[in-house]
Every structure is written in C-alpha cells, then in structure tokens.
Amino acid sequence: MHLPAWRFGTPYESLERETLVHFLTGEPVAEVSQVGGGIVGRDLKKADRARAALLAIDPEEIVERLQTAGNLYANGTVTVGGEPQSPEQFVKCQSATTGLPESLCRANMQKNMFVLSNLDRILDALSRGLDPAILWAGYGVEQRGVTVSYQPQSPVLGLVLPSNSPGVHTLWLPVVALGIGLVMKPGSQEPWTPYRMAAAMVEAGIPPEAISLYPGATDVGAAVLGGCGRSMIFGSAKTVEQYRGNSRVQVHGPGFSKIILGDDCVDDWEQYLDVMAESVAINSGRGCINASAIYASRHTEAIADALAARLGPIEVRPPDDPEAKLAAFTIPGAAKAIWSQIEGLLEAAGVTHATAPFGERFVEGERCGWLRPVVARAASPEPEIVRAEYMFPFVTVVECPQERMLECIGPTLVGTAVTENEAFQRQMIDCTHIDRLNLGPIPTTKLDWLQPHEGNIIDFLYRSRALQVAAPVAATA
Amino acid sequence: MATAPSAEQQPAFDVASPEQVATARAALDAHTVETVAWHFHESTGCPFWLEYAKSLPFNPLTDVRCFDDLKKFPPFEDEWLRGGPIRRWVPKGLADQPVYVFETGGTTGIPKSRYNSRDFRTDYEMFSETLPEEFFPKGANWLMLGPSGPRRLRLSIEHLAQYRGGICFCVDLDPRWVIKLIQKGWMEHLEAYKQHCIDQAITILEAGHEIRCMFTTPKLLEALALALEKKGTTIREAGITGIFSGGTEFTPQWTRFAVEELLDGAYLTPTYGNTLMGLAASRPVVAADGYTIAYYAPQPRAVIEVVDFDDPDAVVPYGETGRVRLTTLTKETFIPGFLERDEGERERPYAAYPWDGISGVRPFRKLAAATTVGVY
Numbered sequence: 063m064h065l066p067a068w069r070f071g072t073p074y075e076s077l078e079r080e081t082l083v084h085f086l087t088g089e090p091v092a093e094v095s096q097v098g099g100g101i102v103g104r105d106l107k108k109a110d111r112a113r114a115a116l117l118a119i120d121p122e123e124i125v126e127r128l129q130t131a132g133n134l135y136a137n138g139t140v141t142v143g144g145e146p147q148s149p150e151q152f153v154k155c156q157s158a159t160t161g162l163p164e165s166l167c168r169a170n171m172q173k174n175m176f177v178l179s180n181l182d183r184i185l186d187a188l189s190r191g192l193d194p195a196i197l198w199a200g201y202g203v204e205q206r207g208v209t210v211s212y213q214p215q216s217p218v219l220g221l222v223l224p225s226n227s228p229g230v231h232t233l234w235l236p237v238v239a240l241g242i243g244l245v246m247k248p249g250s251q252e253p254w255t256p257y258r259m260a261a262a263m264v265e266a267g268i269p270p271e272a273i274s275l276y277p278g279a280t281d282v283g284a285a286v287l288g289g290c291g292r293s294m295i296f297g298s299a300k301t302v303e304q305y306r307g308n309s310r311v312q313v314h315g316p317g318f319s320k321i322i323l324g325d326d327c328v329d330d331w332e333q334y335l336d337v338m339a340e341s342v343a344i345n346s347g348r349g350c351i352n353a354s355a356i357y358a359s360r361h362t363e364a365i366a367d368a369l370a371a372r373l374g375p376i377e378v379r380p381p382d383d384p385e386a387k388l389a390a391f392t393i394p395g396a397a398k399a400i401w402s403q404i405e406g407l408l409e410a411a412g413v414t415h416a417t418a419p420f421g422e423r424f425v426e427g428e429r430c431g432w433l434r435p436v437v438a439r440a441a442s443p444e445p446e447i448v449r450a451e452y453m454f455p456f457v458t459v460v461e462c463p464q465e466r467m468l469e470c471i472g473p474t475l476v477g478t479a480v481t482e483n484e485a486f487q488r489q490m491i492d493c494t495h496i497d498r499l500n501l502g503p504i505p506t507t508k509l510d511w512l513q514p515h516e517g518n519i520i521d522f523l524y525r526s527r528a529l530q531v532a533a534p535v536a537a538t539a
Numbered sequence: 540m541a542t543a544p545s546a547e548q549q550p551a552f553d554v555a556s557p558e559q560v561a562t563a564r565a566a567l568d569a570h571t572v573e574t575v576a577w578h579f580h581e582s583t584g585c586p587f588w589l590e591y592a593k594s595l596p597f598n599p600l601t602d603v604r605c606f607d608d609l610k611k612f613p614p615f616e617d618e619w620l621r622g623g624p625i626r627r628w629v630p631k632g633l634a635d636q637p638v639y640v641f642e643t644g645g646t647t648g649i650p651k652s653r654y655n656s657r658d659f660r661t662d663y664e665m666f667s668e669t670l671p672e673e674f675f676p677k678g679a680n681w682l683m684l685g686p687s688g689p690r691r692l693r694l695s696i697e698h699l700a701q702y703r704g705g706i707c708f709c710v711d712l713d714p715r716w717v718i719k720l721i722q723k724g725w726m727e728h729l730e731a732y733k734q735h736c737i738d739q740a741i742t743i744l745e746a747g748h749e750i751r752c753m754f755t756t757p758k759l760l761e762a763l764a765l766a767l768e769k770k771g772t773t774i775r776e777a778g779i780t781g782i783f784s785g786g787t788e789f790t791p792q793w794t795r796f797a798v799e800e801l802l803d804g805a806y807l808t809p810t811y812g813n814t815l816m817g818l819a820a821s822r823p824v825v826a827a828d829g830y831t832i833a834y835y836a837p838q839p840r841a842v843i844e845v846v847d848f849d850d851p852d853a854v855v856p857y858g859e860t861g862r863v864r865l866t867t868l869t870k871e872t873f874i875p876g877f878l879e880r881d882e883g884e885r886e887r888p889y890a891a892y893p894w895d896g897i898s899g900v901r902p903f904r905k906l907a908a909a910t911t912v913g914v915y
Binding site: 098 | 768
C-alpha cells in the first residue's frame with residue numbers, strides 16, 4: 063500500500079517514500095510519500111479555499127456528513143491509499159506500526175466515532191449554544207437579541223500529529239464542523255487515523271479541498287506551524303516549552319495527571335483502587351490523561367502495594383491477544399533507555415519500588431521493547447520520580463500532607479480530587495495549574511466530551527469581537 | 540571500470556564509452572604522479588607534507604606511479620586542518636602567491652581551514668564551462684544569496700560572475716548563527732533571519748540591476764520563490780534565467796518540486812562541493828531520469844570515490860551505497876583519500892565526465908544523528 067500526500071484534495075506521490083514496517087517482524091506494511099516543507103508553504107497560500115469550500119455547505123449538513131464519516135470510519139470500508147480498507151485491516155495496520163495492541167486500537171476507534179457521532183451535542187456545549195450559522199456568516203443575533211461576531215483566526219488548523227498515541231485525534235475532529243479546514247502532518251508511524259478519517263470524511267461528502275495530509279520530516283512540521291494561523295502540536299515537555307506563549311500554537315505535551323486523596327477519604331483508599339488502577343493503566347498508560355502520581359497524606363505504602371498487586375502481574379502479550387494491555391516501544395533501544403532512567407530514579411532516598419516482587423519490568427524483543435507497569439512509592443514530594451511521566455503504566459504514590467499538596471503537584475492536566483471537604487474542593491477549583499478537575503472518584507481517563515480539553519477549541523479558532531451594523535435609513539415618501 | 544549496461548538497465552543519460560573512461564583514467568594517473576612530485580619535492584612541497592613524508596614507509600616521489608598508488612597513504616585526517624600555522628600548507632613553489640584562508644564548520648570550536656591562492660578561481664572557471672549559455676548568458680549580472688564570511692563561496696561566485704563578464708550582487712547569510720538558532724530551538728528567530736535575507740534579495744532583484752543568474756541554497760531558493768509568489772510574481776519574472784545551487788538536501792523530490800512549482804522555467808543546476816574538494820557539477824537533471832542528481836568531481840583536480848563503509852580502499856559496485864572518499868590533487872593542495880561525512884550511490888561515468896559519479900548524496904548515516912543539515 064502507498065499513502066500519497068494529499069494537497070487540499072489532490073493526491074501527490076512523492077519521489078521519496080518511507081517504508082513502515084511491522085514492529086515485531088520488520089515486514090513492510092506500507093510506503094508513505096514524504097514531502098518537504100516548501101510544498102506545505104506553497105499550498106498554504108491557497109488555504110482560504112479550504113474554508114470557502116466548507117462555507118458553501120450548510121453547517122448542519124456538515125455535522126450530518128461528519129456523523130456519517132464517523133460511522134464509515136468505525137464500521138465501513140473506505141479507500142485508503144487507493145485500496146479498500148476495512149476496520150479490521152485498519153486495526154491490523156495501526157497495531158503493526160505503532161506497537162499498540164489491537165484491542166486498544168479498536169477502543170480508540172470507538173472513541174473517535176463517539177466524538178463524531180455526538181458532534182452536534184459537543185459543538186452546542188463548546189459554543190455555549192451558539193447558532194453555527196453565526197460562525198458561517200461571521201456575525202448574527204443571538205436568541206437573547208444581542209449581536210455577536212466570531213472571526214476565524216485561520217482558514218485552516220495545522221496539526222502536527224504524534225506517532226504513538228492514536229487517542230489524541232478526538233481533539234481535532236470537531237474542527238471541520240466549525241468551518242475550518244485541516245492541514246495535517248501525520249505521525250511517522252501512525253498515519254492510519256488521519257488517512258482513514260480523511261477518506262471517511264471525503265466519502266461522506268466533506269469537500270476534499272478542505273483537507274491536506276503532508277507526511278514528511280521535521281521541516282514539514284515547521285512549515286505547518288509557521289504557515290497556519292492556528293496549529294496544534296503534540297510533543298514532549300521540550301516541545302511545550304518551545305511554543306509556550308505562542309498564541310498561534312496550542313501545544314499538547316505530557317499531562318502529569320494526578321489523583322489526590324483528601325484526608326477525609328484517604329482512610330477508605332481501598333474503595334478507590336479501581337479508579338486508581340484504571341487511571342494509571344488504561345490505554346497502556348500512553349495518554350496525557352493517565353495518572354502519573356497519586357497524592358495521599360497516609361497509607362501510601364499500602365496503596366502502592368495494592369496497586370502493584372493489581373498492575374504488577376500484567377504481562378506482555380501478542381498484539382492480537384484480546385487480553386493484551388501493553389503497547390510496545392517500537393523505536394529500538396527506547397524501552398531499555400527509559401528503564402535505565404527509571405532504575406536511577408528508584409534509587410533515590412525515600413523511594414521504593416512496589417512492583418519489584420512481580421518480576422522484570424523491562425522486556426526486550428528482537429526489534430522493540432516493552433515496559434511492564436511500574437508502581438513506585440515516595441515518602442515525600444521531593445524525589446525526582448514524583449514529577450516523572452512515561453508512556454506506559456507508571457505511577458508514583460506520594461506521601462504529602464494535604465496542606466502542601468497543591469503547592470507540590472505542579473502542572474496537572476487532569477486532577478481527580480477524592481474529597482468531600484468543601485474548603486479543599488474550593489482550593490482545587492481555584493488552583494490554576496489544574497486544567498481538568500474531577501470532583502470525586504472519577505478516573506482521570508474518563509473525559510466528558512461536552513467540556514473543553516486544554517482550552518476551548520472554539521476560543522482557539524475564533525475571536526469573539528464587536529461588530530455593529532447601522533440601522534437601515536427609513537425610506538421617505 | 541565502466542561496463543556497458545544491459546538493455547533493460549539502459550540509463551537515461553549518455554554513458555561514457557570504455558575508450559573515454561580509459562583516456563580520462565590515464566590523464567588522472569599522469570596528473571597524480573605530477574602532483575605528488577610537486578608536493579613531496581624539497582624545492583616545491585609544503586612543510587606539512589615534507590615533514591609527514593619522513594614517517595611514511597615508502598617514497599612518494601618514486602613509489603606513486605598512478606592514482607591507485609595513493610592508497611599507500613594512510614587515511615587523511617581532517618583534524619590536521621584545524622588551527623595554525625596555515626603556512627605549513629603553503630607549497631614552497633607558491634610561497635610568493637597571496638594566501639587566502641577558507642573555513643568549514645566552526646559553529647563551535649576551531650574550524651577546519653584550507654589554504655588557497657588561486658584554486659577557487661580555477662575551480663569556478665572550469666565550472667563555468669559547464670553552464671549553458673542560454674540560461675547563464677555571458678555578461679549577465681549575478682545574485683549571490685548564501686553564506687559568505689570565512690567561506691569561499693562569496694569570492695568564488697563573484698569570480699564566476701566576473702569571469703563570465705558580469706557583476707555580482709551579494710546578500711550574506713551566516714550559517715553558524717543559523718545552526719545555533721536551530722540547536723537552541725529559536726525557530727521564530729530562524730524564520731525572521733531567513734526573511735531578513737529574502738527581503739534583501741528581493742530588494743536587489745527589484746532595484747534594476749538586470750540580474751539574470753543566481754547562486755543560492757535550496758532552502759533560500761524555496762523561500763525566495765514563495766516570497767515572490769506572495770508578491771504576485773515568480774523567479775523567472777524577476778529576471779532570473781539560471782540558478783546554481785548546492786547542498787545535501789538537494790534530493791530528487793526537492794528538485795522535482797522546484798522544477799514543477801517554483802522556478803517558472805528558470806534553469807537549475809545542482810552542485811556538490813566543499814572547501815576541500817572544489818565543485819562537482821551534475822549531469823542534467825531530468826524527469827526521465829527520475830530527477831536523479833548525479834555529481835561528477837572536477838577530475839583530475841579532484842576525485843570522488845564511493846567506497847565500502849568498512850573498507851575505504853574498496854570501491855562499491857555501480858548503484859550500490861558507500862561513503863564518499865575525496866582526493867584533491869592541485870598544485871596548491873594535496874589531500875589523499877579523505878573520508879567525507881557524506882554517503883551516496885556510485886554512478887556510471889557520463890559522456891561529458893567520463894569517470895565515476897555519485898548520486899543520492901546525504902549525510903553519512905553513522906554521523907547523521909549528530910549533524911544539523913539543511914540549515915540555509
């Protein structure tokens with residue numbers, strides 16, 4: 063199979079191609095055309111046409127077509143790379159090049175379909191009930207009789223997508239329904255979701271000229287970020303730091319999500335073990351919404367041991383095993399390097415390794431590696447391991463007095479606060495370094511799609527501004 | 540030695556005949572003997588080689604009888620080129636000539652230096668003969684949009700323009716600063732610096748200087764074409780008819796993109812070169828040849844060999860991948876068997892350049908991870 067670039071609806075076969083191989087066998091899975099940043103820069107000069115093509119269609123019709131696309135994506139056979147691709151073939155391909163178990167690929171498909179199927183409700187919630195016709199016209203009068211205007215900050219959204227986390231695609235799925243085109247640089251090992259989603263959208267009637275796919279090297283990413291008025295990039299803490307303060311770029315990096323057990327609930331910690339285990343380990347712990355630390359003022363050894371007993375025995379299984387829960391690290395040497403780093407962190411004073419009794423954590427394959435779940439316990443918030451996050455089930459149970467927790471936790475994408483103490487809840491509500499707040503024992507990984515994630519996508523793409531229209535001059539007799 | 544390709548492998552270019560190859564090889568052998576004699580003779584050689592010869596287990600004056608005899612020399616270590624005194628490289632026979640120093644690398648630490656008196660002029664005069672008059676008309680003015688400073692490009696391009704009867708206008712770019720910007724992740728500064736260079740180039744092109752020819756790098760050419768397109772014009776409409784360019788990011792795909800979408804009919808000729816070797820011209824880059832970019836060294840003054848990664852004395856078969864080994868054989872400079880930081884595929888001799896070429900030049904895989912390429 064060959065995946066060509068897709069230049070606002072026109073397939074483009076590059077002379078340079080990257081071969082994607084199966085992470086276990088090394089067998090070729092697909093060839094992907096590689097383009098350069100210059101092609102992106104040149105095409106983006108015509109980005110206005112992408113939005114114009116979308117605005118030519120009624121916004122409600124767009125939503126209906128996207129719902130159809132969601133169904134096609136999850137259940138239909140669509141044409142990808144010139145060949146028909148069934149959902150099962152998609153799952154096989156995605157698993158083969160990312161190392162993700164097939165069961166997790168299927169789960170991510172369902173998540174993406176859920177977002178598209180519920181797009182009308184999600185858009186209504188994110189836009190606070192705004193009539194989508196107002197986004198199409200640029201202004202209009204709300205039900206309360208007030209004129210409002212929303213100005214698009216870019217005709218297209220640039221997306222520099224990751225290779226290792228198919229779950230993130232839910233973030234950009236609503237964009238087309240907002241009248242904004244898509245300019246995507248697919249992840250080098252995970253082109254599958256963007257390509258299949260684009261194919262499903264086009265088959266469902268979304269104008270092809272509203273979508274671009276530019277596989278390539280880092281200069282393509284730079285061209286996307288430099289050329290689009292608004293972009294999203296997924297990357298490391300270093301990437302986050304690089305684009306901090308750049309209003310044109312929304313950066314999605316490590317989440318450092320956490321569970322905080324309040325003093326009023328911590329003695330009942332066993333009741334929350336399911337929530338903790340799910341938060342750490344679901345989706346192979348790959349997401350920024352997976353918990354990487356659990357804070358409690360007491361019982362931390364018991365909590366760590368119980369979590370270790372739950373997660374420690376999880377074994378590496380073949381990707382097509384329905385019970386497989388662990389994704390492989392497909393970059394040679396990556397798993398070993400990460401494990402070496404963790405071993406160093408575990409040696410610090412006050413740190414214990416709760417999963418040690420459950421066998422070796424690093425599993426070496428012929429062409430890849432795995433890391434089995436790691437539960438550590440830290441006697442205080444000081445050791446470096448407390449602030450570590452990795453792309454596998456990894457968590458540190460941190461002993462910390464409740465009154466110091468909020469100053470110690472640091473940036474937190476999802477914070478689950480298990481407490482009924484209203485004063486502590488209030489502090490949490492006001493804490494600006496917690497992005498998504500769950501009050502009560504809700505897994506950090508359970509997202510309410512009707513609420514914004516790391517900022518409201520509509521506020522990112524549109525600027526609410528003033529627009530006044532002069533009253534028509536009355537005709538004289 | 541080139542062999543005639545079978546019918547199904549018929550290349551899309553004019554392969555040199557065995558007679559052409561043999562003639563060129565004989566000339567190389569003779570030139571090698573003459574050059575070694577110059578560099579190792581007490582009356583003409585440079586202090587470095589005269590001193591080095593004392594440590595050799597053979598006598599270069601008598602034991603080098605053909606090009607292959609240069610394998611008797613241990614590999615040339617480019618570290619020898621760092622630091623001074625630069626005069627240790629100046630042959631006694633040229634001691635009265637003006638000395639230029641050209642540097643390569645140098646973002647951090649002491650750069651490598653090559654002494655020059657007239658070589659850069661000779662190299663570019665030879666290269667001038669490869670430029671088609673239709674696109675690089677004699678008497679035309681040039682724009683040099685690229686690295687100057689301690690590099691030889693600025694002087695070389697200016698000499699090329701003057702040699703062809705034209706005047707050269709220059710816009711500077713400091714590649715060492717560009718590499719630092721990339722390493723620091725200051726991408727906005729990088730973009731601003733690029734724009735600063737492009738703004739100057741457009742100002743010159745619009746100032747009535749009747750510029751027809753240009754040297755620039757692929758990245759800057761791309762940026763210039765896009766900037767002109769934004770202004771509603773093109774490279775060709777700005778008056779440029781011929782462009783010569785260089786760099787390892789000169790891939791077939793990039794060239795195809797440039798030809799199909801950026802140049803508006805202007806002629807593009809890729810080159811491969813560096814301070815040590817000089818300038819390798821390419822055979823014509825055409826769609827029928829898959830936009831293959833194949834370079835041929837300016838033999839006999841310089842030789843490119845594509846050698847086995849583990850055995851640098853063994854040339855790989857045609858079409859196979861190997862590391863670039865350079866040999867420089869001028870009266871100013873003798874560099875035997877220097878292993879470059881690039882790799883590529885060995886190409887058959889071309890009729891106009893009846894010796895081995897190289898295509899697909901890219902950073903040597905074992906060094907690529909630590910190399911910042913495509914910076915300007």
